[in-house]
Amino acid sequence: MKELFPAKQVIGFVFSLILTAVALTVYFLDMSFEMGITILLVTAFIQAALQLVFFMHAGESEDKKAIYTNVYYGIAIALVTVFGTLLTLIWGYM
Amino acid sequence: MEFFERFAIPHPSPLIYASMVAIGLTLIAIVIGITYFNKWGYLWREWLTTVDHKRIGIMYMISALLMLFRGGADAVMMRLQTAVPDNAFLDAQHYNEVFTTHGVVMIFFMAMAFVIGLMNFVVPLQIGARDVAFPRLNAISFWLYFAGAMLFNISFVIGGSPDAGWTNYFPLAGTDFSESVGVNYYMWSLQISGIGTLMTGINFIVTILKMRAPGMKLMKMPMFTWSALITNVIIVFAFPVLTIALLMGTFDRQFGTHFFASTNGGMDMLWANLFWVWGHPEVYILILPAFGIYSEIIATFSQRNLYGYKSMVGSMVIISFLSFLVWVHHFFTMGHGALVNGIFSITTMAIAVPTGIKIFNWLLTMWKGKIRFTVPMLYSLGFIPLFTIGGVTGVMLAIASADYQYHNTMFLVAHFHNVIIPGVVFAMLAGLTYWWPKMFGFMLNERIGKWGFWFLSIGFVFAFFPMYITGLDGQARRMYTYSEATGFGPLNMLSFFGAGLMAIAFALIVYNVYYSFRHSPRNVGMDPWNARSLEWATQNPVPEYNFAVTPVVNSSEAFWDSKKNGHQLFKDKITKIHMPNNSGMPIILAGFFFIFGFSFVFSIWIGVIVSALGILGTMAYRSFENDHGRYISEEEIKETEKEYGGAK
Amino acid sequence: MKIDHSQPLEYGTHQNQMNILGFWIFLGAEIMLFGTLFASYFTLENGVGNGPSGAEIFEITPVLMETIILLTSSFTIGLATHAMRINNKKATLAFLAITLVLGLSFLSVEVYEFIHYYHVGATLQTSGFTAILLTTLGTHGAHVTFGLFWGFFILLQIKKRGFTPETTNKSFIFSLYWHFLDVVWIFIFSFIYLKGMM
Numbered sequence: 001m002k003e004l005f006p007a008k009q010v011i012g013f014v015f016s017l018i019l020t021a022v023a024l025t026v027y028f029l030d031m032s033f034e035m036g037i038t039i040l041l042v043t044a045f046i047q048a049a050l051q052l053v054f055f056m057h058a059g060e061s062e063d064k065k066a067i068y069t070n071v072y073y074g075i076a077i078a079l080v081t082v083f084g085t086l087l088t089l090i091w092g093y094m
Numbered sequence: 095m096e097f098f099e100r101f102a103i104p105h106p107s108p109l110i111y112a113s114m115v116a117i118g119l120t121l122i123a124i125v126i127g128i129t130y131f132n133k134w135g136y137l138w139r140e141w142l143t144t145v146d147h148k149r150i151g152i153m154y155m156i157s158a159l160l161m162l163f164r165g166g167a168d169a170v171m172m173r174l175q176t177a178v179p180d181n182a183f184l185d186a187q188h189y190n191e192v193f194t195t196h197g198v199v200m201i202f203f204m205a206m207a208f209v210i211g212l213m214n215f216v217v218p219l220q221i222g223a224r225d226v227a228f229p230r231l232n233a234i235s236f237w238l239y240f241a242g243a244m245l246f247n248i249s250f251v252i253g254g255s256p257d258a259g260w261t262n263y264f265p266l267a268g269t270d271f272s273e274s275v276g277v278n279y280y281m282w283s284l285q286i287s288g289i290g291t292l293m294t295g296i297n298f299i300v301t302i303l304k305m306r307a308p309g310m311k312l313m314k315m316p317m318f319t320w321s322a323l324i325t326n327v328i329i330v331f332a333f334p335v336l337t338i339a340l341l342m343g344t345f346d347r348q349f350g351t352h353f354f355a356s357t358n359g360g361m362d363m364l365w366a367n368l369f370w371v372w373g374h375p376e377v378y379i380l381i382l383p384a385f386g387i388y389s390e391i392i393a394t395f396s397q398r399n400l401y402g403y404k405s406m407v408g409s410m411v412i413i414s415f416l417s418f419l420v421w422v423h424h425f426f427t428m429g430h431g432a433l434v435n436g437i438f439s440i441t442t443m444a445i446a447v448p449t450g451i452k453i454f455n456w457l458l459t460m461w462k463g464k465i466r467f468t469v470p471m472l473y474s475l476g477f478i479p480l481f482t483i484g485g486v487t488g489v490m491l492a493i494a495s496a497d498y499q500y501h502n503t504m505f506l507v508a509h510f511h512n513v514i515i516p517g518v519v520f521a522m523l524a525g526l527t528y529w530w531p532k533m534f535g536f537m538l539n540e541r542i543g544k545w546g547f548w549f550l551s552i553g554f555v556f557a558f559f560p561m562y563i564t565g566l567d568g569q570a571r572r573m574y575t576y577s578e579a580t581g582f583g584p585l586n587m588l589s590f591f592g593a594g595l596m597a598i599a600f601a602l603i604v605y606n607v608y609y610s611f612r613h614s615p616r617n618v619g620m621d622p623w624n625a626r627s628l629e630w631a632t633q634n635p636v637p638e639y640n641f642a643v644t645p646v647v648n649s650s651e652a653f654w655d656s657k658k659n660g661h662q663l664f665k666d667k668i669t670k671i672h673m674p675n676n677s678g679m680p681i682i683l684a685g686f687f688f689i690f691g692f693s694f695v696f697s698i699w700i701g702v703i704v705s706a707l708g709i710l711g712t713m714a715y716r717s718f719e720n721d722h723g724r725y726i727s728e729e730e731i732k733e734t735e736k737e738y739g740g741a742k
Numbered sequence: 743m744k745i746d747h748s749q750p751l752e753y754g755t756h757q758n759q760m761n762i763l764g765f766w767i768f769l770g771a772e773i774m775l776f777g778t779l780f781a782s783y784f785t786l787e788n789g790v791g792n793g794p795s796g797a798e799i800f801e802i803t804p805v806l807m808e809t810i811i812l813l814t815s816s817f818t819i820g821l822a823t824h825a826m827r828i829n830n831k832k833a834t835l836a837f838l839a840i841t842l843v844l845g846l847s848f849l850s851v852e853v854y855e856f857i858h859y860y861h862v863g864a865t866l867q868t869s870g871f872t873a874i875l876l877t878t879l880g881t882h883g884a885h886v887t888f889g890l891f892w893g894f895f896i897l898l899q900i901k902k903r904g905f906t907p908e909t910t911n912k913s914f915i916f917s918l919y920w921h922f923l924d925v926v927w928i929f930i931f932s933f934i935y936l937k938g939m940m
Contacts, residue, residue: 013814016817017810020810024806036936044932051816051921056917056921056922063304071766073770082780085364093430296771300764300767330770335774338779352867352870353874359788359793360786360789360870368781717896
């Protein structure tokens with residue numbers, strides 16, 4: 001039975017629950033917007049990285065360079081799109 | 095009868111009725127012709143079910159040429175309408191439909207298809223592969239593109255064409271101002287062909303990363319393959335944006351949501367924003383493969399290796415990233431502040447730098463070269479000055495404050511035709527001529543080809559340069575007519591004259607295909623151009639397995655090395671070759687997509703549900719299918735190679 | 743087909759390696775797809791018109807349930823991949839089945855959530871905000887739904903054909919898909935729900 005639950009997976013799962021709990025503090029505790037959003041950014045991105053490395057085995061094959069380049073490129077372009085759009089449609093008018 | 099009323103054309107005219115009859119007769123003629131010559135079996139086995147990248151590439155290019163004539167007819171109609179002031183050839187509504195379909199057809203169904211068709215044909219050959227990474231998916235891509243193209247093209251005879259411009263800005267494209275189903279057609283045809291394009295992007299990235307011949311490191315790939323890699327990276331990250339924008343547009347039109355409405359918290363500018371987040375990278379999706387083609391051709395016909403290989407690659411990598419950072423320059427006049435316009439103005443000017451580097455590299459490749467003035471080289475030589483003019487006017491448009499003067503005028507129209515025609519169209523014609531013997535085993539006639547080039551180039555200059563002047567004088571784009579007092583008349587007449595010359599050029603190009611098919615000698619050998627890269631190291635036309643023996647490579651000009659420096663390309667013996675099986679599944683899947691799109695356009699929900707089940711059922715069938723491909727035996731390969739005139 | 747036994751079976755053939763890389767690139771496109779939805783969401787977030795805002799309609803309990811369910815399913819699909827690698831067919835099938843059941847539970851809660859929104863007057867047509875909210879959630883939900891069918895087919899195939907280069911490859915790719923949907927949910931959870939309720 002034990003061999004079916006490798007430490008890597010279990011630790012990853014526990015971490016993801018902990019990160020969820022930390023993120024929940026923004027709901028249950030009273031804090032400023034900046035503080036809250038910082039917590040959310042940190043927990044969400046760590047959580048994503050966790051899945052990528054612990055569960056998705058992104059770095060295990062010979063194509064790991066291509067895979068990481070692809071993911072980083074995607075994230076970079078997605079962030080540019082999100083913040084560029086906000087800059088153009090919302091913040092640009094303030 | 096009520097059910098059928100929705101299919102009526104909202105703004106009929108004799109021209110459209112004539113087209114209906116013409117389309118009907120052509121279809122009947124095709125069906126009768128194929129039946130008469132008993133070609134249905136051949137067509138199904140050899141073409142409709144093929145997964146061969148070469149045949150898929152050729153089908154892409156045939157479709158692209160058909161679309162070129164569809165879009166070209168639209169272009170001539172527009173130039174005819176505006177040739178004289180107060181012309182009544184087309185009314186405002188028809189003019190709107192014509193410029194909309196012209197833009198959509200040319201960008202999505204002509205240029206994209208041509209680019210992808212050439213990539214399909216050339217890339218696996220240049221890297222010494224047997225096929226692409228996912229041959230079946232490749233066929234699905236093509237048929238989805240084809241289904242999308244056909245869906246778009248039936249719009250003008252069933253239900254009405256889209257009429258809100260190829261940019262389809264809301265709220266104009268919303269149901270308040272575009273009541274017919276035209277814009278629904280826009281949404282669904284682009285959605286369906288866009289899915290196909292995305293799959294192509296994934297397919298080619300994996301092909302190029304994983305299927306290169308032994309010894310071909312990334313920095314030893316031919317330049318066209320490099321440009322294809324970067325193009326496909328941009329496709330993969332840009333097309334999902336269009337998918338979402340089209341989905342939201344569909345919801346707004348057909349489910350009454352308020353994404354792009356100006357009431358209830360919607361934001362009409364969001365469409366323009368998302369459209370150009372996709373749209374600007376799209377420009378580079380079209381132009382980078384063109385750069386790749388020019389790089390191959392200029393090196394071949396200057397008989398020198400490409401100058402500045404590393405800077406060529408570097409500038410394309412930079413472009414791939416910068417192309418996602420400039421989109422706001424398409425709507426500088428929307429009203430955001432100086433900061434936003436300033437940022438995007440600077441990124442726009444920055445992207446001109448890597449492009450400029452490439453121009454200098456081509457010039458330096460020709461420097462001291464022994465230039466041969468063949469048709470592909472003529473197109474490349476025409477491209478450099480004409481494209482540079484287009485680039486310079488682009489930098490003029492990038493100056494945000496000055497853009498208030500240029501925006502939405504004929505100046506802009508002149509600019510983007512000035513980059514797209516010498517950039518993309520010239521490259522496609524050059525590439526087609528250059529790789530033609532690889533596809534069909536004979537050359538296109540040079541003399542007719544040169545006539546075509548001169549008609550096209552001179553026609554282009556006459557058609558578009560006057561627009562720079564009328565644009566600066568204030569002629570707005572997309573206006574169906576103007577009064578005599580504006581003084582735009584003579585220059586527009588000149589433009590029409592240019593369009594006529596371009597039409598003659600395309601007629602010459604088609605005649606050239608016919609003429610060469612009849613008269614060109616068939617024994618052109620493997621290397622009619624004295625070329626440099628790997629695709630010329632196999633027979634013409636290319637056998638289905640591409641290379642009898644997988645080549646071994648040690649530079650970006652492996653074939654040149656094998657000719658001049660004694661590099662041995664083929665070291666192994668001929669052994670049996672594994673190939674994928676043909677499949678009817680892609681065309682059936684695309685058929686379901688077509689019905690899905692058509693039903694959705696008219697909100698026929700029963701058709702939507704049935705075809706959606708068909709799509710999912712086809713995919714489920716594919717999931718359970720066991721298909722391990724087939725082998726071509728050693729004897730069969732030797733037999734084929736012998737027919738070509740002996741094994742190498 | 744040459745099978746390389748020095749690697750896990752799902753990487754064992756060249757075609758398998760290409761399938762996995764190809765799927766990663768597809769996930770890159772998916773990042774951009776959801777990135778676009780988020781960009782639109784943040785733009786339209788305050789466009790509530792006459793309808794309710796996020797703070798007024800979000801409920802922490804179903805959201806938290808969905809999150810825990812999806813995180814657990816991401817864990818179990820990881821265990822399924824692990825069981826596959828130690829060649830334990832029974833455990834692989836069990837973990838795969840648990841994952842699918844969890845996926846179904848997630849969808850049930852989401853359906854409940856949508857009904858709740860309908861009752862408090864937040865439908866697709868209410869405002870720019872509700873439209874983008876429901877579209878973003880719906881796109882994720884549609885992915886999960888598609889995954890349920892896909893995963894079920896793979897389960898059947900492993901059951902019938904055992905571990906072959908094809909079935910292990912499909913199963914591994916499915917696990918990538920499922921983990922990715924979990925990642926997307928984390929961002930929905932953080933930047934739509936928690937940010938909205940903060």
